[in-house]
Amino acid sequence: MPGGGRCPDCGSTELVEDSHYSQSQLVCSDCGCVVTEGVLTTTFSDEGNLREVTYSRSTGENEQVSRSEQRGLRRVRDLCRVLQLPPTFEDTAVAYYQKAYRHSGIRAARLQKKEVLVGCCVLITCRQRNWPLTMGTICTLLYADLDVFSGTYMQLVKLLGLDVPSLCLAELVKTYCSSFKLFQASPSVPAKYVEDKEKMLSRTLQLVELADETWLVTGRHPLPVITAAAFLAWQSLQPSYRLSCSLARFCKSANVDLPHPASSRLQELLAVLLRMAKQLAWLQVLKLDKRSVVKHIGDLLQHRHTLVRAAFQDGMGKRPRICPTPTVSTVTGDENISDSEIEQYLRTPQEIRDFQRAQAAGQAATSVPNPP
């Protein structure tokens, strides 16, 4: 029986502690009036610790899909549809996006990054299924910077611990060459420029394989190599009419962008072909140059395995290397530092005054009020 309590109704001091459904109550034993009610919690100290919690720190985030995430998932599906990917790709890409969104670093990232993340998820899905999608294509579609894309992509691969295979070169050749508008006559494509798709595709593939074997592909962006190879393949199929066509003109007719490194890749590929031609007796006498070798690309490709082995057995393009002798410095780090050496780095008082005057003049000039 607690002391000091009076029932407000009847004034009795007979107050009994009773619990009603685990809620403790103070009840007057005379009239049955409930004086005080307990709280539906365990202890008083617990209640004292209760505070308002922000949404980001509650579990509410995990229980519903935020609007930002919903937007992102919608963008992933849209991108898959724009690229006309098979339907299974969509689900995988969505799953990657959701997985990435579980990480706080991604959730708190800027919208620009979240936008680029959409592209990264689609790219990873395509790479894992050998679908030849280049980063350049995605960046163009998303209006994104390649630098931002690359940073987000590397971060995502590390975060999710993924093993992303390299771009499949053969598939890229097929897709890229099929996009060339050279297989039907049109106002921009004269009759002599029209080519059979299968022939051009097979020859381009062989030239790209040759480039890969002779070290023209490793470390370089794959697309310019394929452009150069496609150009040579196309030229060699009807050299008499097409030798006069330049690489730029070819890309324009085919309605394809000319990537900048393609011209250097073209020169390198021609140099390789010339080296191979030197191994064939009946071509050696012809004294071929970079233009005339195009006519014989068919022959060279037919025997490419033996020719490459013969032409490059003693090493590839060895340049006399000047090995720089390592300069051995005898610095210990504890030498004396002379005062004169340090003083050369300090301004004289006159210089300081001049500098301050110049600074003041400069500031005055920039803050001159506009003349009325």
Added chain:
Amino acid sequence: MDQNNSLPPYAQGLASPQGAMTPGIPIFSPMMPYGTGLTPQPIQNTSSLSILEEQQRQQQQQQQQQQQQQQQQQQQQQQQQQATAQQATSQQATQVASGQASQLFHSQTLTTAPLPGATPLYPSPLTPMTPITPATPASESSGIVPQLQNIVSTVNLGCKLDLKTIALRARNAEYNPKRFAAVIMRIREPRTTALIFSSGKMVCTGAKSEEQSRLAARKYARVVQKLGFPAKFLDFKIQNMVGSCDVKFPIRLEGLVLTHQQFSSYEPELFPGLIYRMIKPRIVLLIFVSGKVVLTGAKVRAEIYEAFENIYPILKGFRKTT
């Protein structure tokens, strides 16, 4: 005894393989001792062959030598039989026997002794005929030493600094607070750059060795002292070391990323090199198709050397085979 040509018998075995050699193979310096790797100097030859391939070539050439000698022996035997056909049979027997014995003797001297007067066309003429291959070629060190290119270090000058004063009174300082909240100071010897913050902390970059970095940091501290601040030289620490070297053969990066996928990242659309994150020691290597390797992330020099010795056998596995 009459021979086919005017060359003495011990040199005859040499002459023919020369024709079999494809011209243009660079000459390996005969002074390079077998199995080197202990001399800390880059290989001074201009060829792109590694030591292992040299050994293989030596073995092939010695095998060619052997074959040539056998052919020579057969030819000489036939000659002798023709020459002695007209002589008495008893003399024939002894002569043939002695001829064969002398040939065997010659062939033995060919194989084991160094060849006087013969130009050093073959690498390391001291190599024995039965090649003693090293127990595990992989355990040989590469003989290439990475060169340090950059050292980043930090030091605490131990007092608050007024950057405006420093920028005003020092010739070699630039200070643009809107762009970066530190003074950028440069000295000529050792050629380095320092970032000096108002808290008194300083970052020194550009030195080529640990000692140079320490000397440069001391010089910067001295400059700040002379500008009127009570600068000290506390907690000097090397934070990062960058080294580079050349393995001198091209590397198939696509192959390397396939087999060492958990450490490598190779995206030719983004960067021409392969980024290899080694676990032990914790170093990041940038490997390029030309064979140049950049190593970074080391706190001590030994980590760079260790990382390179770890990667070299892996890279040798991916050099071209054509």
